[in-house]
Amino acid sequence: MNGETDVTGSDGPSNSSEWPSSGRALTVSVLVTLVVTAASHLLPDDYANLAVATIFLGATWWLVLRRDTASVRAFGMSLGGWFESEPLERRRAVRALFGALAWMTALGILVFPVFILAFGKVWAPTRTFVWHLPRDWFDRLAGQVLVVALPEEAFFRGYLQSALDARWRSRFRLFDADMGPGWLVSSAIFAVGHVMTVPDPARLAVFFPALVFGWLRTRTGGIGAGIAFHAACNLLSTMLAHGYGLSRH
Numbered sequence: 001m002n003g004e005t006d007v008t009g010s011d012g013p014s015n016s017s018e019w020p021s022s023g024r025a026l027t028v029s030v031l032v033t034l035v036v037t038a039a040s041h042l043l044p045d046d047y048a049n050l051a052v053a054t055i056f057l058g059a060t061w062w063l064v065l066r067r068d069t070a071s072v073r074a075f076g077m078s079l080g081g082w083f084e085s086e087p088l089e090r091r092r093a094v095r096a097l098f099g100a101l102a103w104m105t106a107l108g109i110l111v112f113p114v115f116i117l118a119f120g121k122v123w124a125p126t127r128t129f130v131w132h133l134p135r136d137w138f139d140r141l142a143g144q145v146l147v148v149a150l151p152e153e154a155f156f157r158g159y160l161q162s163a164l165d166a167r168w169r170s171r172f173r174l175f176d177a178d179m180g181p182g183w184l185v186s187s188a189i190f191a192v193g194h195v196m197t198v199p200d201p202a203r204l205a206v207f208f209p210a211l212v213f214g215w216l217r218t219r220t221g222g223i224g225a226g227i228a229f230h231a232a233c234n235l236l237s238t239m240l241a242h243g244y245g246l247s248r249h
Contacts, residue, residue, distance in 0.1 A: 019163055019166040019167060020063075020163050021167060022163070022164055022167040022168060024163075025159070025160055025163035025164055025167075026164075026185075026189075028059070028063065028159075028160075029155075029156075029160050029186075029189050030189075032055065032056070032059045032155065033189065033192070033193040033196065035055055036052050036055050036056065036193065036197065037193070037196040037197050039051040039052055039055060040052055040197040040198075041197075049143075049147055049148070050147060052151070052197075053146075053147040053148070053150075053151040054151075055151075056151035056152060056154065056155045057150070057151045057154065057155075059155060059159075060077070060151070060154040060155050060158065060159055063159050064077060064158065064159055065077065065083055068085070069084045069085055069086060072084050074162070075158050075159060075162045075163075076157070076158050076162060076217055076221060076222040076223050077154060077158045077222070077223060078096075078222060079093075079096060079222065079223070079224050080092050080093035080094070080095065080096025080097060080224065081093055081096075096222070096224055097224070099220070099224065099225065100220075100224035100225040100227065100228040101228055103216060103220060103225035103228065103229065104225065104228035104229045104232050107212065107216075107229055108229070108232055111212075112236060115236065116236075116240065119237075119240045119244075120240075120244070123240075123241075123244065123246060124244035124245075124246060127244045127245060127246075128244075129240070129243045129244055130243055130244075130245075131243055132243075134242065140235065140238065141231070141235065144230075144231040144234045144235050144238075145227065145228075145231045148230070148231065148234060149226075149227045149228075149230035149231040149234065150227050152190070152230065153213060153217075153223045153226045153227045153230055154223060156186050156187075156189070156190045156210070156213075156214075157186065157213055157214055157216075157217040157223050157226050158217070158223045160182070160185075160186040160189065161182045161183055161186040161214055161217055161218075162182070162217075163182070164180070164181065164182025164185055164186060165180035165181070165182035165183065165218075166182075168180055168181045168182060174215065175215065175219070176219065177215055177218040177219040178218065179214075179215065179218055180218075183211070183214040183215070183217075183218065184211075186210075186214060187207050187210035187211050187213075187214055188207060190206065190207070190210045191203070191204050191205075191206050191207035191210060192204075194206050209230070209233050212229065213226040213229065213230055214226075216229060
């Protein structure tokens with residue numbers, strides 16, 4: 001299974017461009033995180049999420065997506081050709097979509113049963129879960145994919161992890177993927193950013209699913225599988241919180 005079988009490799013974004021230095025990539029990530037934090041605190045809730053998504057995608061477009069196809073592929077952002085300048089090939093796009101969904105399903109089968117049991121014991125030990133499908137389930141699905149998972153995966157796993165691992169060449173093997181230090185650093189920055197937007201130490205726990213998203217970036221060569229699994233994780237968390245009466249939305 002591979003959601004991005006057309007990735008060109010990691011020698012560089014293109015023949016005429018160089019990977020950003022690790023210092024530049026880290027500086028950019030800090031600046032973007034600060035801007036996102038400010039937007040999340042200063043804007044009304046109805047606009048904050050969309051603003052955050054726009055900032056992440058805008059930064060990713062400026063850093064990667066406005067470049068040539070070789071750069072987009074090297075950063076793992078092809079998404080079956082959707083983010084490339086060449087005409088979209090339908091078979092390739094469909095193959096990438098089903099590859100990402102296959103990875104999401106496989107990991108979900110492994111991880112979600114344990115997560116469901118742990119969620120109830122930790123967050124709602126005295127509550128009873130009541131299942132019902134929200135009326136706005138399609139809006140929630142679209143929001144998690146397009147407003148949350150896509151922008152975050154594009155910036156943290158597509159840009160930041162790729163840039164850091166291109167400069168920090170040390171590698172270790174993990175479940176058939178050659179992981180680098182950028183995997184850990186980008187996951188840590190991702191977690192810190194979540195705490196900065198919503199000051200709750202419990203949000204540091206997103207470091208662990210971020211490790212899975214980052215592993216998917218390396219294992220599949222792209223961010224498609226990470227987007228699918230990221231959105232699925234968020235939807236499951238929302239469903240559990242709603243079913244246990246921990247959330248009004």
